[in-house]
Amino acid sequence: xxxxxxxxxxxxxxxxxxxxxxxxxxxxxxxxxxxxxxxxxxxxxxxxxxxxxxxxxxxxxxxxxxxxxxxxxxxxxxxxxxxxxxxxxxxxxxxxxxxxxxxxxxxxxxxxx
Numbered sequence: 001x002x003x004x005x006x007x008x009x010x011x012x013x014x015x016x017x018x019x020x021x022x023x024x025x026x027x028x029x030x031x032x033x034x035x036x037x038x039x040x041x042x043x044x045x046x047x048x049x050x051x052x053x054x055x056x057x058x059x060x061x062x063x064x065x066x067x068x069x070x071x072x073x074x075x076x077x078x079x080x081x082x083x084x085x086x087x088x089x090x091x092x093x094x095x096x097x098x099x100x101x102x103x104x105x106x107x108x109x110x111x112x113x
Contacts, residue, residue, distance in 0.1 A: 049077060049091060051100040056086050063089045065100070 052064040061072040061084035070076045072084045079093035088101035 049079065049098070049100055051089055051102055054084050054086060054089060054102065056084060065089070 049065050052067070054063045055061065063070055063072075063081060063084050065076045065081070068076060070081050072081055074081055076091075079091040079098065081089060082092050082097070083090040088099060091098040091100065
């Protein structure tokens, strides 16, 4: 004969299982889907170009954009790198200019004197 505690545990599992299934709590051991996300659940896309660093020297100017080192005048992900500055870059795509600034870059201007 089973103990009352076992019967109570069986009843508790039978009562809570349908509720958990309806609330979206799934099986934690079930593998996640590797297929493409549904369009309405797709992640919000960030900026197309991400400026990570610049190098401005007398003999060369280059930038790291989207993890790639790009020299001034070259193309990166559909845009041409027009200008490299210490605080950012200017890209051109389809006749449109796009300014990217380094994260945390300060805009310091020297006064004449």
